Amino acid sequence: MRTLPLTLGFMPLVDAAPLIIARELGFAEEEGLALTLQSAPSWSTLRDRLALGQIEAAHMLSPVPVAMALGLGGMRTQFDALSVLSINGNVIGISNALADQLDAAGSIPDFLDAKAAGAALARLKKPLRIGVPFPFSMHAELLHYWLAASGLNTAQALDVRTIPPPLMADAISSGEVDAFCVGEPWGSITVENGGGTLLLPGAAIWQFAPEKVLAVRHEWATSEPDITGRLMRAIWKAGRWLNQPDKHATAAEILSWPEYLGVSAEITERALSGNLLINARGRSRHVPQMMDFFAGAATFPWKSQGAWIGARMAARFGLDRAQSATKAAAVFRSDLYRRHLGPLGADLPAASEKLEGALSEPTRAATDSGTLILGPDRFFDGQVFDPDRPER
Known part of the structure; x- marks a missing residue:
C-alpha cells in the first residue's frame, strides 16, 4: 500500500x-x-x-x-x-468570587446536579459573563439550553464571550469572565492554578453530547x-x-x-479517567461518561x-x-x-437516527449484524428530541 x-x-x-x-x-x-x-x-x-x-x-x-x-x-x-x-469532555467552571457568593447563600450544588446548579445561578438575578471557545460550539449550545431551562432569560442574563481554550484559565482568574464552559484539560488547569472552581461537567446537562x-x-x-x-x-x-x-x-x-497539549500527564489523565479535582481545596468527584x-x-x-x-x-x-x-x-x-x-x-445501528434523550439506562439496540448497548443519553430536564418533529 x-x-x-x-x-x-x-x-x-x-x-x-x-x-x-x-x-x-x-x-x-x-x-x-x-x-x-x-x-x-x-x-x-x-x-x-x-x-x-x-x-x-x-x-x-x-x-x-x-x-x-x-x-x-x-x-x-x-x-x-x-x-x-x-x-462529552467539557466542564463548567466559576470564578472564586462567584463560588464564594454561592457558598455564602448556601447554594453550592452537588457537582453532578445540573438542575440545582442552574437554579443556584438563576437565584443570583444578575447578568453573567461566560466564556466559551467559539460561538458555534457544543459549549454554547449546552449553556443556552441549560440556563434557559433553568429559568434565565439568556438574551438578557448572559454576556457570552469567545475565548480560545488555552486562554480560559487566565480569563477567569483575571476577572474577565464569571464562568466558562471549556474542554479539558483547561478546566482542570484553572483549578490547578487556583483561579476558579468547577461547577458542573457538561455530561450532567446531556449525557451523550457529540x-x-x-x-x-x-x-x-x-x-x-x-x-x-x-x-x-x-x-x-x-x-x-x-x-x-x-x-x-x-x-x-x-x-x-x-x-500536543504541553500540560502534565497527571492533569490530562483526569479527563480520561473521569476523576476530576474540582476545587483548590482538593475536593474530587468521579464523573460517569466524562469523555468517551x-x-x-x-x-x-x-x-x-x-x-x-x-x-x-x-x-x-x-x-x-x-x-x-x-x-x-x-x-x-x-x-x-x-x-x-x-x-x-x-x-452499525440499524437506523441512522433516534430519539435523543430517551435513554436513562444502558439499552440494547438493533444493529446490522446483531445488537449493541447504547449508553444513557438523557438531558438534565428530561426532554426528548424527536428528529421527525424538530419544531417541538
Missing part, C-alpha cells in the same frame, strides 16, 4: 486524542497514511484552514459543520462530519473516497484503543508532549444529533427549525461511516 501524506488540524484538548494516537501508535501507518498534525491557536483559525484547503481534515467542534450548512458565520464551504471523535467530529470538506470526501476511508479507519482504531482504561496512562503521557471515544457507538454520526444541533441553532438565530434540522442532519455522514467502517466490524 502506497503511503500518502495527510495534514490534520487540531486544538490542544484531550479530545484530540484519536488524531494524536492514530499518528503516534501507528494506526495511520497501518492504513498507509503519513499524518502531519498542526495545532491551531483558535477554532476560527482551524475552521478557516480547513475551508481554504490548507489541511485535509480537522478535529472540529460538532456544531461548526452545521453552522456552515445553515449559512452562519460567514463561511460557505460545506463540511462533512465523517464520524464523532468524542462524546462534542467533536472528524471534519473534512465535502468536495474532498467526494473526490477522495479511498483516502477518506483510510483516515476514518485509522481514527476509529485509535478510538477503540483509547476505550481501554489500562491505556489511559500511556495516552495521557503522549498527549502531554509539548507539540468509542463505547456505545460513540463514534457513530447519528443524524438525529446533527438535527438537534440544527434545531437549537435555528431557535437562537431565528431560522426555520424544520429546515435547519434537515440541513444539519445531512452533515452527519452516517452513510460514509457504514461504507468505510462496516468491514472493520464497527457497530
Whole structure:
C-alpha cells in the first residue's frame, strides 16, 4: 500500500486524542497514511484552514459543520462530519468570587446536579459573563439550553464571550469572565492554578453530547473516497484503543508532549479517567461518561444529533427549525461511516437516527449484524428530541 501524506488540524484538548494516537501508535501507518498534525491557536483559525484547503481534515467542534450548512458565520464551504471523535469532555467552571457568593447563600450544588446548579445561578438575578471557545460550539449550545431551562432569560442574563481554550484559565482568574464552559484539560488547569472552581461537567446537562467530529470538506470526501476511508479507519482504531482504561496512562503521557497539549500527564489523565479535582481545596468527584471515544457507538454520526444541533441553532438565530434540522442532519455522514467502517466490524445501528434523550439506562439496540448497548443519553430536564418533529 502506497503511503500518502495527510495534514490534520487540531486544538490542544484531550479530545484530540484519536488524531494524536492514530499518528503516534501507528494506526495511520497501518492504513498507509503519513499524518502531519498542526495545532491551531483558535477554532476560527482551524475552521478557516480547513475551508481554504490548507489541511485535509480537522478535529472540529460538532456544531461548526452545521453552522456552515445553515449559512452562519460567514463561511460557505460545506463540511462533512465523517464520524464523532468524542462524546462529552467539557466542564463548567466559576470564578472564586462567584463560588464564594454561592457558598455564602448556601447554594453550592452537588457537582453532578445540573438542575440545582442552574437554579443556584438563576437565584443570583444578575447578568453573567461566560466564556466559551467559539460561538458555534457544543459549549454554547449546552449553556443556552441549560440556563434557559433553568429559568434565565439568556438574551438578557448572559454576556457570552469567545475565548480560545488555552486562554480560559487566565480569563477567569483575571476577572474577565464569571464562568466558562471549556474542554479539558483547561478546566482542570484553572483549578490547578487556583483561579476558579468547577461547577458542573457538561455530561450532567446531556449525557451523550457529540462534542467533536472528524471534519473534512465535502468536495474532498467526494473526490477522495479511498483516502477518506483510510483516515476514518485509522481514527476509529485509535478510538477503540483509547476505550481501554489500562491505556489511559500511556495516552495521557503522549498527549502531554509539548507539540500536543504541553500540560502534565497527571492533569490530562483526569479527563480520561473521569476523576476530576474540582476545587483548590482538593475536593474530587468521579464523573460517569466524562469523555468517551468509542463505547456505545460513540463514534457513530447519528443524524438525529446533527438535527438537534440544527434545531437549537435555528431557535437562537431565528431560522426555520424544520429546515435547519434537515440541513444539519445531512452533515452527519452516517452513510460514509457504514461504507468505510462496516468491514472493520464497527457497530452499525440499524437506523441512522433516534430519539435523543430517551435513554436513562444502558439499552440494547438493533444493529446490522446483531445488537449493541447504547449508553444513557438523557438531558438534565428530561426532554426528548424527536428528529421527525424538530419544531417541538
